[in-house]
Amino acid sequence: MHIEKLKVRPRKNPAFNMCATQLNQMLSCMVTTGDVFHNGHCKTAAADLFHCMATTPFRGKQHRSPINYHLARLNKKIK
């Protein structure tokens, strides 16, 4: 069997949403209590989010699989 272009669609890396949990908690708190400026009940939730953003390291480029490079390279060896 001859395949002209041997290629796969590799899986995407999982999305990196920085401090998404803390942000979600703060926004949920704001919706339930109505504390839009996080001065009262949501002050601790906001403080947690700010601390998370201050301490979490930024994730750079994620590793992408080179499967297609290898498939293209080895394609000519397949009869």
Added chain:
Amino acid sequence: MFSPLRRAGVIAARRSTRSVTTIPNEPSSVMKEAMGALAGILGQKDAFNQPLAPPPTPPSLPATLANGPQDQPLMLIPVEEDPLLQFLTSYIQRNGERKKAAKIVSRTLLFIHTLTRSPPLPILREAVLQVAPACKITSTMFGVRPIYKPVALSEKQRTHYAIKWILESSKSRPEHKLEERLAREVVDIVQCTDPKSQGALKKKMEVYNMAMKNRTNTNMR
């Protein structure tokens, strides 16, 4: 006399940048270590904890020079310029004219003081803290319709948005000079009771309302 130590302190402190919107009386532990590493001969405890306090008078050389480093009191050198003022000056300056922008900021603080009869820097800091949003909204197309996703902001980004919105809302004021408009805007933010009527706070509220509506999208791609 302090310039080599100040330079070393700046290099040590750059590793953990002093935060712009935190209250000056609460420095981070890493910052304290950086300052502790410069333990010198002349010491004054807690000088860094109170950067707004009057500068310390240098005492005479004590007899503890001969002792080990454990006996030397800490020398805490305060930073040259407040980071928030530095940020504001950088935002205002155009064409590299730093001194012009610094003069505007200086006169803004003077105006705040004349309006409130109290120290101006805490008021400015409070206004920036009140306006600074915790998140922004990013939109991506999902087929035909856009998906709005709230994204958390770092401290520097939050300060940037706060200063941007304060300056934008101050443009609608009738005063001729930027320093006066800015000062009145800052005082208005701190004294505001109804956020819907205040320009910068209204902008923050819009962002937060959008974020609350789309809070399920925070974990999306």
